[in-house]
Amino acid sequence: MNTEKHIVSSFDRDLEGVQAMVMKMGGLVEAAMLDAAEALDTRDVELAARVRRGDKVIDELEERIHEECARLIALRAPTASDLRTVLTVMRIAANLERCGDYAKNLAKRVPVLNEMAMVAGATGSIRRMTKTVVLLLKDALDAYIMRDAHMAQDVRMRDQEVDQMYNAIFREFLTHMLEDTRNISACMHLHFIAKNIERVGDHATGIAEQVIYLVTGAMPDEERPKDSAIPSIGTEAG
Amino acid sequence: MNTEKHIVSSFDRDLEGVQAMVMKMGGLVEAAMLDAAEALDTRDVELAARVRRGDKVIDELEERIHEECARLIALRAPTASDLRTVLTVMRIAANLERCGDYAKNLAKRVPVLNEMAMVAGATGSIRRMTKTVVLLLKDALDAYIMRDAHMAQDVRMRDQEVDQMYNAIFREFLTHMLEDTRNISACMHLHFIAKNIERVGDHATGIAEQVIYLVTGAMPDEERPKDSAIPSIGTEAG
Numbered sequence: 001m002n003t004e005k006h007i008v009s010s011f012d013r014d015l016e017g018v019q020a021m022v023m024k025m026g027g028l029v030e031a032a033m034l035d036a037a038e039a040l041d042t043r044d045v046e047l048a049a050r051v052r053r054g055d056k057v058i059d060e061l062e063e064r065i066h067e068e069c070a071r072l073i074a075l076r077a078p079t080a081s082d083l084r085t086v087l088t089v090m091r092i093a094a095n096l097e098r099c100g101d102y103a104k105n106l107a108k109r110v111p112v113l114n115e116m117a118m119v120a121g122a123t124g125s126i127r128r129m130t131k132t133v134v135l136l137l138k139d140a141l142d143a144y145i146m147r148d149a150h151m152a153q154d155v156r157m158r159d160q161e162v163d164q165m166y167n168a169i170f171r172e173f174l175t176h177m178l179e180d181t182r183n184i185s186a187c188m189h190l191h192f193i194a195k196n197i198e199r200v201g202d203h204a205t206g207i208a209e210q211v212i213y214l215v216t217g218a219m220p221d222e223e224r225p226k227d228s229a230i231p232s233i234g235t236e237a238g
Numbered sequence: 239m240n241t242e243k244h245i246v247s248s249f250d251r252d253l254e255g256v257q258a259m260v261m262k263m264g265g266l267v268e269a270a271m272l273d274a275a276e277a278l279d280t281r282d283v284e285l286a287a288r289v290r291r292g293d294k295v296i297d298e299l300e301e302r303i304h305e306e307c308a309r310l311i312a313l314r315a316p317t318a319s320d321l322r323t324v325l326t327v328m329r330i331a332a333n334l335e336r337c338g339d340y341a342k343n344l345a346k347r348v349p350v351l352n353e354m355a356m357v358a359g360a361t362g363s364i365r366r367m368t369k370t371v372v373l374l375l376k377d378a379l380d381a382y383i384m385r386d387a388h389m390a391q392d393v394r395m396r397d398q399e400v401d402q403m404y405n406a407i408f409r410e411f412l413t414h415m416l417e418d419t420r421n422i423s424a425c426m427h428l429h430f431i432a433k434n435i436e437r438v439g440d441h442a443t444g445i446a447e448q449v450i451y452l453v454t455g456a457m458p459d460e461e462r463p464k465d466s467a468i469p470s471i472g473t474e475a476g
Contacts, residue, residue: 063457066325073311074321083312087304090325094332170426177415177422184415184422188408191426192433 011076018068018089019145025061025096026141028054030134032103033200037130039110040193041123048110051103058100065093088210092144095203099137102196109189116186119176122169126193129165133201136162140207149215155208156220162201169194249314256306256327257383263299263334264379266292268372270341271438275368277348278431279361286348289341296338303331326448330382333441337375340434347427354424357414360407364431367403371439374400378445387453393446394458400439407432 032051039048069090072078078086136155143151173187173194213219270289277286307328310316316324374393381389411425411432451457 070318070321070325074315074318077312077315080308080312083308087308087328090328091332094329174423174426178419181416181419185412188412188426188429191429195430 011072011078011082014068014072014076015082015085015089018065018072018086021061021065021068022089022093022096023141023145025058025065025093025100026137028058028061029096029099029103030138032058032100033106033130033134033137033197036103036106036110037123037127037197039107040113041127043110043114045111045114048107051107055100055104059097062093062097066090085214088144088214091210092141092207095206099200099203102200105196106193109193113186113189116189117182119173119183119186119190122173122176122187122190125165125169125172126190126197129162129169129194129197132165133162133197133204136201136204137207140204140211143208143211144214147211147215149212152208152211152215153220156205156212159201159205162198166194166198249310249316249320252306252310252314253320253323253327256303256310256324259299259303259306260327260331260334261379261383263296263303263331263338264375266296266299267334267337267341268376270296270338271344271368271372271375271435274341274344274348275361275365275435277345278351279365281348281352283349283352286345289345293338293342297335300331300335304328323452326382326452329448330379330445333444337438337441340438343434344431347431351424351427354427355420357411357421357424357428360411360414360425360428363403363407363410364428364435367400367407367432367435370403371400371435371442374439374442375445378442378449381446381449382452385449385453387450390446390449390453391458394443394450397439397443400436404432404436 032054035047036051038044039051069086072086073083076082136158139151139158140155142148143155170191173191176183177187209220270292273285274289276282277289307324310324311321314320374396377389377396378393380386381393408429411429414421415425447458
């Protein structure tokens with residue numbers, strides 16, 4: 001049996017290794033999101049194809065993190081609080097894997113949308129929203145690494161902006177569709193993309209809440225102030 | 239120190255308890271999906287509100303499963319294969335929690351859609367698709383409990399049907415929008431709902447793949463035969 005000290009430092013070293021993988025995964029997801037939004041905006045099919053292929057690497061990284069965490073738990077038998085950290089790491093990796101899927105789905109729609117007439121301004125709006133969301137995701141991961149509950153709380157609050165951007169985009173697309181029915185098909189795809197990006201914001205919030213739980217020992221209690229993600233503009237077209 | 243035998247049976251007993259919670263969670267998610275689709279089809283705002291409130295219970299159950307699994311790992315220090323089972327349980331619970339969110343999101347749109355004119359046949363199509371998906375989810379969970387890789391493989395294959403149903407619904411909505419622009423707003427919401435239900439099918443597939451991994455020790459290798467989830471009908475309206 002190793003000494004207590006030795007066990008602790010081995011755990012810390014292993015955890016650092018896993019955390020490095022999570023940060024790498026975060027970087028890949030951020031790049032994938034930005035590249036996908038750029039490919040959409042510039043109609044760059046090559047870049048979109050690269051994003052699609054890149055998702056495999058993100059998925060494999062999540063699988064490795066998962067296995068590494070399992071190995072860590074089995075070998076090091078971490079204490080309650082260390083165990084909580086490992087389980088949080090696994091959850092964050094799962095959140096990132098979903099975000100990678102959203103980037104891939106966005107990229108998949110690029111060649112489809114290239115077959116259609118452009119919708120004025122739409123892809124620019126989506127690209128701006130993507131930048132906001134990616135920054136949110138980045139800050140959520142930084143909050144994790146620094147165990148900074150205040151920063152995490154800030155991420156939760158800022159997700160509201162993303163919801164507002166999504167609602168504005170929904171209205172924007174709706175007017176394009178009403179003005180010209182030839183825009184309908186493209187706008188349905190674009191609406192989808194916007195909603196997926198909004199979901200990445202929700203995942204950033206999810207990561208932030210895990211950080212708060214990790215630091216304070218309690219999940220943030222009240223519902224975060226959230227703009228309804230369902231624009232209630234029924235009567236306009238109803 | 240307890241004997242090996244005692245440790246094993248304690249672990250099995252604990253695992254059974256957690257699995258019972260997962261199956262309960264599965265039952266709640268299935269009911270939430272069906273209720274939400276019924277509320278949509280019958281414009282039943284009360285039922286929709288009940289589904290929304292019910293999601294809290296599903297979320298709490300996932301939280302309890304997560305904690306129970308962490309406790310189980312910390313207390314019983316399971317072997318590699320038992321540890322893999324526990325981690326699978328956690329992943330399945332996370333999948334179910336997402337499905338619960340989709341049911342809640344569907345229910346949220348019921349009052350919004352009630353403000354709009356009905357789109358002929360649309361909610362009926364969605365309800366049929368929901369029934370197919372719920373059956374898939376049920377079979378995925380049964381495959382887990384019975385550790386039945388063949389059944390899990392069958393779930394993977396059947397998800398194709400769901401993708402086909404989604405594509406058909408996408409086309410159905412598109413024609414409604416092209417025929418009458420007053421349908422656009424409602425169809426955007428309905429399209430969203432259809433996509434979310436299709437995603438529940440993906441989660442059922444995800445659970446099935448976990449089962450295959452658990453039983454065979456390897457993830458299913460090739461991409462499952464999947465109908466593209468992006469209907470490429472650009473030229474129709476482009």
